[in-house]
Amino acid sequence: MRTLGMAVTLVAGGVALGIAGWRSSADGAQAGATISGTIKFTGTRPVMAKIDMSDEPVCKGKYQTAPTKEDVVVNANGTLDNVFVYVKAGLPATYRAAAAPTPVVLDQDGCRYLPHVLGIMVGQSLQIKNSDGIAHNIKAKGVKNRPFNISQPTNMTTTRTFSAAEVMVGLECSVHGWMKSWVGVLPHTFFAVSGNSGTFAIKGLPPGTYTIEAWHERYGAQTATVTVAGTQTKTADFTFAAR
């Protein structure tokens, strides 16, 4: 009887550990390490020119105050928006990311691309949406990726994918020359874009030493090297200076 009880306990324990182990590996993405940080901006904040949208009343009407160009967006707290941060090197050679099922949406709203900077996985669907209902075209100036140029004369959504990793693929609208967007195509999910808080966080990293790059469309790219293990959170801040 005791033997049976022990056997059951061992088996149950084994099963429980196994389940825990399975669950933990399924949640491996969350369970890994995190690199986070702040993108600071020093120097005089550049003045962004106003965009004249009087040609497109549909777009102009969506703004209370005149829209401005978005080359450099400095947040109220002195941090930099629209910085693309990603793992440039350091992933183990055996690492294979699962294909992300959900598409990324890029919207054209108020004659602007939303978001202005985004990341996408190789092979992941990019749904390009025209919420304005007026004629836009999307010209993708990939180098490693095949360039494309498609028009959307009305409300509609077109889906494209990128077949090669490339940082960054520029998108622009030829009809509305101020409209620009930047897409970082990566073979993994370890990227983030600094928002209006100027911070970023890249989660779920397997242990290792990583080269992290922070890219800005005007101020170029900077790298940092960070070593993480287990479920640590390490900080990597970047500072871009006005020029």
Added chain:
Amino acid sequence: MPWWLPVQASSYAPQIDGMFLAILIITGLAFFIVEGGLIWFIFKYRERPGRGGGRKAYYTHGNVKAEYVWTAFPAVVVVGLGLVSNHYWNEIKGRDSVPADAYPIKVHAKQFEWLFTYPGPDGQLGTDDDVAEVRNRLHVPLGRAIVLEQEAEDVIHSVFVPAFRLKQDAVPGMHIRSWFIATRLGEHELACAELCGMGHYKMRARVTVQPQAEFDAWLARAAQGEIE
């Protein structure tokens, strides 16, 4: 007026329209002679079965005198038209046709926008006070000669302002000048008149003809970023 040429808003529009009208009258006459003649012949010379079988047509191989007439007459007319056309052509498009004191505005054509650069207060393009790359807005002062310094970034476009009767291709690799004098206040449209890609139909600019003082005020505001 519908079914006719657009409003005349430039100094040479009346001349072009005048030529158009003259040609319309001449070709209209030719049209009535030919079509009228054909219809008349169709009825007058149709074969009528009742007229006794074996009726024949008038057997002739032609009339050289008649041919001389209807060769000489069109020849004189077209040569005359050519001479008159050439006169206006030289005036409007000739190498030396641009008025000496014309106010320069740079037109940069690209897929699919028109970018206009205005000279600043110094009246010269290419200096630091230029109001650069105003998108799809061509403002001009009334009654003053304007020269468009045209260039194209990528493919061939064409500056077309129907109200001015102005058309000139903008060609990559070429710097081309076109000119006009706006004679009517108001708003007109500028279209691209050479297929330039999928957005060709959207290459539209607004042309505003204003009194000189209003133009200067607008230009000063535009220099501060207040385009409209």
Added chain:
Amino acid sequence: MTTAAAMPHVGHGEHAPMGFWRKYIFSTDHKIIGIQFLFLSLFFLLVGGLLAMQMRWQLAYPGQPMPGGSILPESMAPGGILLPEYYIQLVTMHGTFMVFFAIMPLLVGVYANFLIPLKIGAHDMAFPRINMASFWTAFLAGGVMLASLFVPEGASRAGWTVYAPLSARPDLSGVLLGQQLWSVSITLLGLSSILGSVNYITTVINNRAPGMTWFRLPLSVWALFITAILGILALPVLSGAAIMLLFDQTIGTHFFDPPAGGQALLWQHLFWFFGHPEVYILILPAMGMVSDILANGSRKPIFGYHSMVFAIVGIGFLGWIVWGHHMFMSGMNPTLGSSFMISTMVIAVPSAIKVFNWMGTMWRGNLRFHVPMMHAVAFVAMFAIGGLSGIFMAATPVDMFIHDTYFIVAHLHYVLFGGSLFALFGAITYWYPKMFGRVMHPGWGKIHFWLTFLFYNMTFFPMHNIGMAGHMRRIYDPTVYEFLQPYQWTNKFITVSAFCLFSVQLIFFINFWWSLWRGKQPEQNPWHDNGLEWSLPNPAPHGNWERVPSVYRGPYEFSSPEVEEDYLPQNRKLPKDPEPPVLTGAVS
């Protein structure tokens, strides 16, 4: 002129009976080749028409889903709404198919092949196998062009005139393979044309029957002969330009790439140096055949035959020095604009002579309005309009306004459809008995004629008016422009008329096909015509004559006082006629 060696009695070589493939598919018989071109061209005429119908839908109802649009791929017409990039393909391919694969082969591939040996009294072309190669090259070219519609990103998007740099830079046009296929196809078509021209020129010079002197040739043969000379000189220029374009896209040349040292205007000069003779290739054979049909329908000799010949030669020659009139606004030296304007004005004169001479032919005639005659008279009426509208654009200051507007579109359709296509409807009907041994149903032919004439004018005449208003060409959505919005109802009117025009062609197609099997079998010379072809049975047999006929007179001896009938065939010997020399000498 030259001493031509006409073939004396040469019996057509006997050969073993040929199987189906050698007789009808890989045939060297000029008549079969002509018929093959006919089927190929009628197919592409239909394709061109279908593309135009889609364009017209978009112009009348911009942005609205097209009925049947769901069969188009999502990349071209999502939910049936035509995208701008698809619209420009439609514009490009409508022009390309119509010019290169419909009208040109219909006029030249069909009628040069079919008529020349028959009308000059020869057994076949000088080089029958080259002739066969000419057809199959055109067939291949057509297949390649058709394929370009179905490759990723679709067909060329630079207009049928394929201006560089747009055509040379795939990153600017959005299409790479489709444009390359266009260039390859056009090069092949140029080859086909050149091979054909070699035959037509040689055959007309060398293989005329005894007594068939130059000035006894029917005007259709003169026109086809001059056209062949235009073709052999012009098509190589186009092929050369197309190859240069292909090289720019594939092997890294920069002929047409300004930033790298090339010139945008180079393409235009090359293309139009070909392109203007090309439009005379597209009209001269029609003029020639109309002359034949008009004389027949008037029962009267052609008025001023010699002038008509000189006018054909004059148009052919002058056609080489007017090409810059397509480029007045291009940025080329304005002095060139003046010189091209003069030559363009002058070329109006021989066309005017022809129009007046056709009228002179009908004057005091005994007009018989069989279906071909109706089409021939319509040709004169419509070509006159097309020619007259050309005067506006020849006047350079006026061209400043109407260049690249619908006024030009109206002009080109009046000469190509109102002119060439009406002439072709007439010619197809006229020589149908000789081709197929039957006649097309005349009643339905007349109905087709009237409905086509009506809807054709309703479609294309208003284009003059919207052109005058400044309506640009190749515009996906005219409603973007405030100055065009008042004319949108005209666009709708044109579209509806165009739909009717297209539908009515069904009558012609059904008549054509039905008559192949059920048409009445006529007498040997149903039109009572004088040409040599009518001395042969219907359909004309392989090798044409056992022994070529001798020719005693010109081709237009209608209502001659010498005989009782109102026609007098070229090969009918009257007691007073001398036997022509075996070798046709240098006589007029």
